[in-house]
Amino acid sequence: MLELTLNGLCLEYDFRALLFTGAGAAAAAQRLKWSIAAQGEIILHLGVALFDRPFVFTPTRLITERQQTIAGAAVLDWLREGCYRMPRSEVCGVDVHGKEAQVFARDIDVEESPIAVLGHGTWVAARVEVDPALGAEVHPLDQPELPERWSKALKGYRAGLDCDWTKQIKQWFGVR
Numbered sequence: 001m002l003e004l005t006l007n008g009l010c011l012e013y014d015f016r017a018l019l020f021t022g023a024g025a026a027a028a029a030q031r032l033k034w035s036i037a038a039q040g041e042i043i044l045h046l047g048v049a050l051f052d053r054p055f056v057f058t059p060t061r062l063i064t065e066r067q068q069t070i071a072g073a074a075v076l077d078w079l080r081e082g083c084y085r086m087p088r089s090e091v092c093g094v095d096v097h098g099k100e101a102q103v104f105a106r107d108i109d110v111e112e113s114p115i116a117v118l119g120h121g122t123w124v125a126a127r128v129e130v131d132p133a134l135g136a137e138v139h140p141l142d143q144p145e146l147p148e149r150w151s152k153a154l155k156g157y158r159a160g161l162d163c164d165w166t167k168q169i170k171q172w173f174g175v176r
Contacts, residue, residue: 002046002073004116004150006127012037015055015096016123016173019044019154024130024161032165037122044124046076046153047117048091049109056121057103059093076114076149083110096121116154126155126172134160138168 008021011034019042020028029036047058061071062078065086070078075091082089087106095101098120116124129141141156159168 002076002147002149004044004147004154006042006044007040008042008127009036010038010042010118010122010124011035012122013169013173015121016125017118018169018172019124019127020130021127022129022131022158024132027132027161028128028130028159028165031161037118042118044116044118044154046114046149047123048076048079049112049115049123050103050107051109052107054096054121056096056115056117056123057091057093057101057108058117058120059091061093062089062091062105064089073149079105079108079110079113083108094120114149114153116150124154125174126157128172129156129158130161131158132161134158134163136160136162136164138163 008019009025009029010017010019011029013034017037047056050057059075062075063069065088083105089105090102092102118124138159141158143156
């Protein structure tokens with residue numbers, strides 16, 4: 001599994017969460033009143049989005065339709081390139097309950113993947129650096145320190161405490 005460790009406060013909404021960092025993280029958490037999934041040093045790993053419930057899966061290896069076995073980080077590369085060509089390929093990994101499971105490549109939403117996952121079933125949609133000095137402003141956050149695979153999986157934003165949280169959360173979660 002590809003892992004990334006960040007410091008902050010991870011607030012969970014349903015199966016999705018936001019990772020808050022910065023001086024205003026605790027104040028933002030109080031305003032949202034969501035449950036705290038993790039705080040302090042938070043370990044995330046790369047997973048994939050599924051089209052249907054439970055929506056989150058962590059692949060560890062796959063067996064293509066041609067019986068080729070692929071493991072580790074190469075699984076994510078293969079899914080991006082070969083998922084549509086061989087939809088009946090078996091993808092093995094860990095489900096939202098932390099149990100070994102198998103899905104077919106066709107079950108994976110490769111357009112949304114990879115995703116950042118906390119534990120086994122929490123999809124961390126974005127990292128939000130909360131800066132009280134920004135007021136109601138929200139800006140994309142440049143994250144050059146993140147490894148390449150993580151830049152797509154974990155979007156970054158800087159937000160002031162007075163931003164329209166409802167509107168922003170819909171955007172960060174991809175709600176239309």
